[in-house]
Amino acid sequence: MTSPVLLEIRDLRKGFPGVQALAGANFNVQRGEIHALMGENGAGKSTLIKVLTGVHSRDAGEVRFDGQSIEPRAPVQAEALGISTVFQEVNLIPHLSVAENITLGRQPRRFGFIDWRRVRESAQAAIARLGLSLDINRELCSYSVATQQMIAIARAINLDAKLLILDEPTSSLDEKEVDELFVVMNRLRSQGLGIVFVSHFLEQVYRICDRITVLRGGQTVGEYVTADLPRIDLIAKMLGKEPADIESMEAATAAAHHQDAITLEKGEHNPPVLQVNQYSRQGSIQPFDLSIRKGEVVGLAGLLGSGRTEIARLLFGLDSPSSGSLSVDGVHHSRWTPRRAIEAGIAFCPEDRKVDGVIAELSVRENIVLAMQANRSVVRTLPMKKQLALAQHYIDALQIKTPSTETAVGTLSGGNQQKVLLARWLVMSPKLIILDEPTRGIDVGAKAEIESLVASLRSEGMAVIFISSELDEVVRTCQRVTVLRDQQVVGELTGDDVQENRIMEMIASSHE
């Protein structure tokens, strides 16, 4: 008789230079259950999964799987033990057949040569186990992403997997496809497989999972039966807030907001800088309305993956909308591109500044004048004297800590890189600036500076869209907050209502 406990992780620790990603995490999974692993960014979910699947080695702790202590050193070893992972991105080969994708690397052979008949049989069996019916001889890329995901699962469990880890499997699926995936998951659960479900979609977690483990700061907050854990409690646990904390902070911000509410009312006659109606993008954000006036800071709040960044990308023209209209200063725009957005006076500081923002090899000065330079032609370059003056102005104004204007941006700290990025846009004197997670990965002091900077931009009459995972920051900075859940705008809070617990309630409330 096998014990019902399939996986038992005790006091797992893993540190990287400068950060303790896991600081004593516990995690248990039973056979025949779907177990959600929840936590915000940096909670340690992905590190835990990577240690479990042998991508990272661990510093301390014990992992018992199927009754024995294990320490896989590579994903292949973990797979051999019966732990398989399916990621959000479909990691298969698009131009090979479904059958081949399922069996690649472990094709049945006869006299050293691949036995294609048995390859097809084995693939067909794996597909049948999921209750799917599809043509295994067709190319993988002829199927939808959702089906490809199922094929990835078929491959994962083909090797007698006992534990299946699904890391954000639903992020690129629509509702109907999610339903199909859940049918497969239920089927596998009834076959006795243990399934770890990592997702930012609360709705889905509550629909499919038996139990929930919450991680925060590399530690396990607790393990709960899904039915016994109200959503609001789950969110509070993920964000690490106690009701008492929230109340005291609210007292401090209420007064400020009262003041804001007054200014806001005065601004009612002030026409919106940017207005969108029923704007949407299939698969990333449901239709929403949003308008923002001069001198207003609007926050976008919601858990990771709720659609915050997707809105920012739409507003800046990086993605094209599936429906809706957009106007800037009352002028309607149909083909909205970043180039037009910039011309209209909209600036965007993206979430991942390393990838999308500053150019690490260029100097502080070059980074600051980049956007302005791009607006001029190649021959009409900005005189060096002007460039230096501009760079120096913003270094002083934003208190960028850099040895000189000519220092490479890559050598500055995260907070200062963020300020350089901001300076680049401020040079253009935009009407509206979109800040996506401007305080991610920078220290507390720098965060406070960014916050006060936003306040001063606002007083100069600039409109700001402020996106952050940290609710206290959103509450301190914004007069108005648009709340998102599961790729949908679920409500808006204004003035005195901008409070952390109100935001959390809105995130937690179900569709009904």
Place this chain on the structure above:
Amino acid sequence: MNFIPKKWIPLLTTATVFVLLFSAASWQYEGFASMYVVADLFSENAFLGITAIGMTLVILSGGIDLSVGSVIGFTSIFVATMITDRGMNPIAVWMMALLLGTSLGALMGALIQVYKLPAFLVTLGGLFFARGMAFFVKPEAVQIDHPIYDSLGDIAIPIGGGAELGVAPLIFLSVFVIVLVITHFTRFGRNLYAIGGNEESALLMGLPVARTKIFVYTANGFLSALAGITMTLYMDSGNPINATALELDAIAVVVIGGTLLTGGVGYVAGTMLGLLIYATIYQITFFASLRSSLATIAIGVLLLGFIVLQKLIHRK
């Protein structure tokens, strides 16, 4: 067109082009539709065929190898010099030549994989290195006159119609069959497709990516040296200038054969068809007493047509 799998369209197009080309030439020129011409297609281009097959493997894996022409040139002069000037046994010389070609391939593969260097540049280095070595061995042509070469030259397999296949096309056809089996019936062969299709995914699927990539350059080094030996058998001589820029012909043959330069899609059989088209075009200019520059122009046009066609197929 739904009943034809999309991935077969380039191959079927290549086959159609070949059939049309050959039929048109047969109708136009008396004596074109004969086994002599068929034997000629295989004989004259045996060394190109061998190296194009090796190139197919490299391109399928998502890489490129520019060194093959130089390695063929080096092998031809090395073999000729060792046999004629040094009086060594041809079989021993062949083994040495194969070992040298294989080692260079392995070295380039290791550099590409271990240091994550672009294959284009590493094999460009190989191109200069091997060509330089060829001229270092001997700066001019060397005749081969050896009993083993004489007896191999006597080999002739009748293929009907009075035509015969010599040793060079036989080596080429053997390589073709072996590699065809490898690509379709071994894990190594399938892994090539996977790596060329998406290297990141192949890694995450637990496939031996590093080993496979190094091995494909090693195998191509071996096949280039074998192509060089085949060339000496066909010409009974070696020359350091042999096969200059042949790597470009090989790439053209592979692409006309329907293999995507981005990797992961293509067939060794397609390369065979690509070679036959290439050979037929040159054969036509010979029959029609046209300048061979017209053949080169035709191949250029065909190549452009094929890459546009592939883009159209894969954009959908």
